[in-house]
Amino acid sequence: MHKKIISRRQFLAAAGVLGGMSLLRPIWGLATASTSESTAAGGATTWVPSICNFCSSFCDIKVQTRESDGVRRIVKIDGNTESPLNRGRICARGQAGLRQTYDPDRLKQPLIRVAGSKRGEWNFRAATWDEAYSYIVSRLQKINPWEASLIGGWTACVSYMHFSLPFCQTMQIPNIVASPLQHCVTAGHLGTDLVTGNFNVHDEILADFENARYILFSLNNASVAAISTARAVRFGQAKKNGAKVVCLDPRMGELASKADEWIPVKPGTDHAFFLAMLHTLLREKLYDADFVSKHTNAPFLAYKDKNGAVHLAADMSGGKPSSYYVLDSISGGVRAVPGYINTNEKAAGGGRIQPALNAPAGLTWKGHAVKTVFDMFIEESEPFTPEWAAAITDVPAETIRRIAIEFGQARPAMVDPGWMGARYHHLIGQRRLQAIIQTLVGGIDKPGGWMMSGEYHHRSEKAWHNMQHGIDSSHEPPVERPGMGFAHALLDIFANPKAWEHGKPALSFAWAMEQQKQGKPSAFLPAMADTGLLEAVKGELTFNGEPYRMKALIMNAANPMRHYFPAKRWEEILTNDNLDLVVAIDVLPSDTTLYADVILPNHTYLERNEPLLYPLGPETGIGYTTRLRAIEPLYDTRDTTDILCEIARRMGRLEPYLDGIAEYAGLDPQLLRNEVAAAQRAKKPLNEAFLKTAYVAIGKFSGKLTGKEMTGAQVEATIRDKGLLLLKNADEVVKEMNLPRKLPVPTMSGRLELFSPILESFAQQAGQQPLFNPVLGYVPRVLTNQGDKNDLSADEFYFTYGKVPVVSHASTNSNNALLAAVTEPKKGQFMGLWMNAAKAKTLGLSNGQEVEVTNLRYGPKVKATLFTTEMIRPDTVFLPSAYGSKNKKLSIAGGKGTALNELMPYSIEPIAASFMSQEFTVSVKPVNS
């Protein structure tokens, strides 16, 4: 029940002026026309297209503004009905977005920390932009370029990649800490990417729920139902179509509540569940044999070396496989297939073949005893029976078997790809397994399966075209490469000392290389990770015998003090006196801005144009959109692009920077220079110059893709009218550019890879471990220094967390009054620490009570408000990523919520250095006990 339905009026005041006879006072004349039927007040209404900025789902929106007395106000945001992605719908955060713009607590002008004060104190003085830039540049000029790092949240990552990457290259700054990678993208997606070849900075697969008949979810909630709108619209349709939904989650989140079957799996054991599922699918022969044999590396022959390591039978040339070998079931002989192509239907050098999935015993290749990859999967999955998994997962063996069979028999069936990782050592392995199962049932780039994004299709096609025509594309910027190609290209820059004039790679890689040299634990792909950052700040990191220091941090749309793991480490970094410069670009006084030397206020998303056009998120069709300003900025704020350009200009590198941007973003460099010069003369924001140039570029691109070239003005007009420019719809894309039915995927072999050459290479370097097993390997959760833990004491729990529909990571500090109000009726579910009600009773704990949660492995404690419920396993607690902040400058969020990252350890796994944020147990006690 909502409180305060009716608030009492000032009783006496009213009573004073009235008498009983006032009943008869004639007031008929008072009536005006205001009724609930009358339309809203005010003048002309306008709709401006834009993109929501509250989570990485990238929904297309339309912003309604209305004018009165010469002031234009934003009054409403709706989903853009033209959008194939979110289909006109948006979530609560999207709806409430305008409250961010009108938030009275916003950052309204540049701030500089008062000399002599400490970081963390909030002791700032107002400054002009000129002062702020001078401050920043004077510090940057004193340090070596590698002693600076950008730190970007996902907004920065998605929207400004084409600016931050060339900024780094122009300024010779080899460091970017990009939060979504360790927390989310590499931490989970890398697993699916190892199979599909996809890789994108923020979510690549759009699961086609609405055409699926059976959907299996594991470890996801927000990624669909709590809420990513593009997925939620499809999920809603799936429910209406009668798809069976099964959801593995230790608690009943929003998604699980809509499942036909909720499986409260023991936290951190899903990996075992999927292994058993695979075991059953293979034995019951419930897979799409035709697809698997044609488009995956399952029929490839492979052998074990004397150390037991598995390798593919392949010919190498130039460090890359030039052909693989399969057993042809037509001829019965071993035949070579091309090294990089989408299909196994043709032998290298021609001739139709039919690669066998199973090979007879005793088959040899070049003296090695070989088996098909598929047979190896059968062999290695042998121990992973449903009974075996039942003991680990707490899910009955019959249930696992039944689900596997139901799944295998239903077509199209889908395992949702999952989204956020960063919880357990096995997460990358688990997501990879999910992709393998999805591949086995043929559900890739097919209705009812995993749909790849338009952008990915287009880049894959381009890469394939270049390759076939011998066009060298190595000079192209990384952003032009598809999927894993992009990841590799980024590594070629950031992990590569030779890519930099000063010979220093990103410090995360410098750190990894040094750790390896010393035989200490490190990570293979600490891409844009924070590994080594603390050491570099403290002056402890060396690279090739020289000190590698960190002295300046420029943070954009990032709030590490509240949501990077753990808070303590970031406090240590940001308060260190070795840092000469900490810049925070934000819209609100987040917890992190407390620690800045200079705060640069950004326009909010509704007040700004974006400098480029962007692909439509994970949408399968190929199209472009951007943000257009709905109102003029309310305060003395700036665009990120303008900020970066101005810093570059004052460092004397604007020209090369502009060229770099033009190259990354595919803009005409001459046109860009002209537009920038014109904008400078007119004293207008540079970002408009970029956008103008981008319209022209997309017009040209349209010509290439569809044969219909457009002028920049036509592109702009379409965007203004419809909010987006759709060049090729999803059906056409899937038909013409199917991955992998028409085009190779950007894996090593071009096929979907059940066997993972990347893991193979890790095993090669780090030795055989289940974690790097390129076939299958079971990795238990690591809850204690000894490994797994199953006997919990009375007040000990497994720890889980997740997102709720009304808050975004991108605003963990969300100071949104409307969102706070819609949270209120569900404060328990959305903000409380979930604990099983019966279990709570045995501990003498009750709903709404303040409790202290102690990380039993690493020590930190936090306070939380208990939410007792039957919707969670008795051995597990769950903490929502609710809104909240420490900074009291935020009048709504300040002092609220439980900071999840204060409970987290700094614990990373060895592949992507992603965070192991659930690998510990906690105790829960009443506060003051």
Added chain:
Amino acid sequence: MTFVHQEVWHWQIATYLFLGGLGGATFAISAVLHLFEGCDRKMLSVAVMSSIAFLVIGTVFLLADMLQPLKAIYALTNPRSWIFWGVVFINAYFVAAIAYVIPLLEEWPMLQPIIQKIPAPILGLLERFNKLVALGGSAAGFLVAIYTGLLISAAPAINFWNTPALPLLFVISGFSTGAAWLLLLSMLSSNPGAQAISAKLEQLDAILIVTELIILGAYFNFAMFLPTSARASAEFLFHSPVFIVGFFVAGLLVPLAIESWGIFFGGHSEKDKPKLTMLLASALVLVGGYLLRIYVLKAGMFQYPW
């Protein structure tokens, strides 16, 4: 199903309901006494003036609880609404009560100059039809008293209220408080004519309390019968000490005991009666009546279908 306490009407409305019942009943009983028993005019005038005051105060409380009291006249628009009828009844009541009381005011020498300002023909008319007005006024008083119950019984999802027993209960309780108020007045009055009716009022009140007890029994029996919000409401009341002790024990049983004792053992001469206990009994009935309204409102629980 969810049972949720209504959070719309609070003590202000309870005051209105209470004063409406009290005022309406006071006038009705006075008029009946006048018509059938004959009664001291001075006492009657005090009674009727006080009942008018109760209704004025009650109306002020009602208006003060509204968002737009200045537009209250609009309430005369929709005859399907009980408030519409409330306004009609109350205004009829005011008209009748004023018309009735004016001739009585002549008993008060200090009011003479004011009364004399009223044109003689009108005064004459008022005098002439005094008994008729008393008759009409008692009907209006009755309607006002019963209306307070009808008003709140028109809430389909508040099962505890949505029963014909509630207007009945309110009307009986209203008359009981009216009788108690008149008893109080009669006992405080130095006028022997007023005192003469004390015994009558005492008996009337005792009968009303017994009736109220019977209705209450039936009412709660009905409420407890089905697992609806009415049962939740009844249980809420059973668990409210102020309701049980304040209303049921102190507001019904104790006065009933005192009055019964007075009726059966108290002797027949007025002097024998322990005046103080009787005053206490009346006061308790009044407080009890007020508590009943407050608690019935508090106990109003919606039964929502989710």
Added chain:
Amino acid sequence: MARYGMVMDMRTCVGCQACMAACSTENQTPFWSEKFRTHVEDKETGAFPDVRRVQLPRLCMHCENTPCLSACPTGATHMNKDGIVLVNYDRCIGCYACCIACPYDARYAYDSEDVQKERELYGKLVTHDVPHVDKCTFCVQRLSEKLEPACVATCPTHTRIFGDLDDRKSEVHKLAASGKAQALNQGLGTSPKVFYIPS
């Protein structure tokens, strides 16, 4: 003339609160005092592991047999030609009789403090200029612009389906006529025009 109604497909509601946020922005309702025209109940029943969590979105049912309208002495509450139950702000005296009469908790007071706060937030663009009792209007102002109600238009899972119950081709008509969607608390005889498909 239409007979507007809504169907809630409870199989898909995830309790995301988008409808509440949308309605509040569109209709400038007083979120600052946590008052809304629409709510989403979130209920659990049963014991682990046999638990159910049901999300039930609700708003004014636009009853055909309308207790709030009967209770309203001023005629402020009225039904328009399309069957939408509305409040005339200027006629409303704020007596709350309708709030008491409504069996679906669909109404709240837009009181004088709320009116003042609205003015602070929206400047000249106020839409509630006098205190009154407020409720869902099926977004009449959007209907006249051929837009769906704000809560319907945004609902990410298509839980809310809106249309003319008299239009035989409409989804709402079909769902209501098929009996798949049922009104709440039918025993009260209010004949709601909002129907629910059970989850």
